Amino acid sequence: MGTPVVDNRPPVLLDSSFLIALERETRMRREGPTFAMLPRLAGRKLCVSIVTVAEFLEGARDRDEAARALARFPVQPLAWAQARRCAVIQARAERRLG
Secondary structure (H helix, E strand, O other), X not given: OOOOOOOOOOOEEEOHHHHHHHHHHHHHOOOOHHHHHHXXXXXXXEEEEHHHHHHXXXXXXXXXXXXXXHOOOOEEOOOHHHHHHHHHHXXXXXXXXX
């Protein structure tokens, strides 16, 4: 057996827009831009913010099912450090993250 590969890159914070698009593409059985991004996320630690949880549950048809789907992701606490880092990333990005 080989040694597992450890991904030392920072976790990826999934926002509600991404999760909603992924759910929509899955429901419609259509591979769109969200599915196209999944291979780039392979091996990365994925997490959500409590804001993402609230937004996703708000629009869910079945909140219990949506909560179970979100339960697989750790919740990233948000504070000033995360807000400042996001502001820097957004300001430098060619395209806003949303």
